[in-house]
Amino acid sequence: MTVLDMREVSGGYSTKEDTIHEITLSVKEGEWLGLLGPNGAGKSTIIKALLDLLPVKRGEITLPGPEEYAFIPEHPIFFEDLTLWEHIDFMRAVTGLDEEETTERAEYLLKLFRLTKVRNHYPTAFSKGMQQKLMIILALTAKPKLYIIDEPFIGLDPKAMKDLLRELEAERERGACVLMSTHVLDTAEKICDRFVLVNYGTIIAEGTLDDIRRESGVDGSLLDCFDELMTEEEL
C-alpha cells in the first residue's frame, strides 16, 4: 500500500523560478526510500514541499494524516521554554498517545541515547548531536506509520547512529516506512530498498541498486554509480 506519493511536483522559494521540477516519488508500507543528491540538489526542498512548508506550484501530494507521520528535520527545532521531558509530554498531548506506553517507550529511548540525566534540562542548551537525538526520540516515541528524515546521521556519534538504525529496523518490521535524505551513501546502500537521485532539482535516476547500476552502467557501489551519473550530468 502506498503511504506517501508525490506526482510531478514543482515549486520553489521565489515566485519566478522553481527549485524542484516535476518530482515524482512514492513510498510503500515497510519500504525505505533514500533521497540522494549533492549539496543544493533540492533534497530538503522536496521534503519541505511534501510537508507543505513550501508553496507547491504544480503537482499532487498524498501524505497520511499528521498523527501518522513524524518529521526529523536537518536542523533541530525546539520550544525554548520547554524541558526535554516537557517536549515528550507535549508530543503525547498533541498525538493523544497512551500515557503509560509513551512514558515507558520514551524512558527506554532516553536511556538508549544517553539523555536520561538531562531529561529536565532545556534542549536549547544541548549540543547539536544531543538535540538531534531528542528529535529522533520524539519521532520514535510516536511510532508513526511514516518517518520523514532529513539527514539522519549528521552529528550523531557512532553508537547513536547504530542505535537509530536498529530502532528504525524494528519499526520497519512493524510496517513503518522511511523517506530519508542523506549523503552517507554506504549506509544508504545497506539499508534503503530504493533510491531517488536528485541533481539541480530534477530526478536523474531512481530504483533499486540494480536499477541504478543499470542506469549508470557501473557495476559498483552506490557511490560509484552516483559519481558516474553526476559526471554525465556535468558533461
Ligand SMILES: Nc1ncnc2c1ncn2[C@@H]1O[C@H](COP(=O)(O)OP(=O)(O)OP(=O)(O)O)[C@@H](O)[C@H]1O
Ligand atoms: N530558504 C531558502 N530560500 C531560497 N532558496 C533556498 C532556500 N533554501 C534552499 N534554497 C535553495 O534551494 C536549492 C536546493 O536547496 P536544498 O536545501 O533543498 O538542497 P539539499 O539537496 O537539501 O542540500 P544539502 O545536501 O546541502 O542539505 C539551493 O539552490 C538553495 O540555495
